[in-house]
Amino acid sequence: MAYLDNIRTFVRVYELGSMSAAARDQRISAAVASARVSHLEDHLGVRLFQRTTRVLQPTEQGRMFYPGACRILEAVDEAEAEVSEITQHPRGTLFVAAPLGLGRRLIAPNVPGFHTAYPEVNVRLRLSDRAIDLTHEGLDVAFFLGRPKDSTLRMRKIADCPRLLCAAPSYLEQAGAPVGIEDLTRNHACLNLRYPGVDEFQWPLQGRDGIERVSVTGPFESDDGDILTDWALAGHGIILKPRFEVADHLAAGRLVPVLEDCPPVPVQLGCLYTHRRHQDPKARLFIDSMATAIHKALH
Known part of the structure; x- marks a missing residue:
């Protein structure tokens, strides 16, 4: 050894x-x-x-x-x-990455249950909204929202997550609700997620003639999606979010959907993993467990 x-x-x-x-x-x-x-x-x-x-x-x-x-x-x-x-007793350490919102709301709450079922598997969870390099960072599994680039990795799609535009009532009282895509881009503060390596700074919205990739601007931006939610709650602008990330705020009325006739395109939720010829059972079991929990939470 x-x-x-x-x-x-x-x-x-x-x-x-x-x-x-x-x-x-x-x-x-x-x-x-x-x-x-x-x-x-x-x-x-x-x-x-x-x-x-x-x-x-x-x-x-x-x-x-x-x-x-x-x-x-x-x-x-x-x-x-x-x-x-063969022994049905997976063991060892799994290094897992996920975006902040996805990791905090859908992955982290289910890690203890997985460990209870498989006590010889340790999970090391890293949360970040930046781009992840599995090989360079020594990761076994990386969950994602969007479209991954690395074609050398295996990918498993788990779900399509509905998204929406929303803002705090205080913002809408001051700025009014956007009445169309042109109004959104010209007259409203949009809070955007940006980080090194991202190649898309546009919001894909369902317009009258199909998907429109809309360039938006706002007073500030962040590489942390939860910070954007905090700013939106404080009345600083409109955010584009997977519904599961803001479901509690919507239910409580702290955030309100806007521009519902031009919704954002759903985002793909999935995971990447590195094993090519023979996938590690503990990685497969972890992915299966999280996929089941995610489907349950989304439905």
Whole structure:
């Protein structure tokens, strides 16, 4: 196991380009990460990285060893997955990512129940509205809202989530309700989700002649969807949201739907995962469990 640990640490150092980043990713100290790489170098009799105080770069031998190291780890993971499949006792750690709103409302509440059913599986949940790179960040499963780009990953669609435009009554008292798409773009403050790497700053609305991709503007924006909801609740503008994210606010009257004759196009909710030839049973069981919970919550 020590040799495998050394290889896993080498792979993460190679992928992240930093000993400290790899140590944080594996929840070990930087000293332990450095020692593991050094032990692997001693075993192989070569230098895998050139280290200076500022830069860590793989050597030619390190670049040659990396693909084989990945194949070793993949073979071990697949072998363990097959054993887990047979014994029906999945175990290990799952690294899971999800957008903030989706993760807080539909994923996180159901993690304890999953752990109760499968107590030997630990779940590490990371929530962020930014774009996620599964391979670079060492993730097993990433839930998403929208259209993922990475065609090298497997995708499972879970549901189409209805969306709506809404605002606080205080905003509508001051600015009035938009009476059409042109009125929305010209006369209203729209609170937009923007973060590095996003390629769409438009709202897709169902117009008279089909889908219109509408460019909207507003006084401020954020890369945190819940902050946008807070601003809308405070009367600062109109937001576009999956209905499940604002259902409680709608029921309580804190937010009111607007422009209902031109609704946003539903957004796809799904997940991405990395296993290609043999999906890890614990990942599949987690996805199945979350999909069941999501369908129940949405209906």
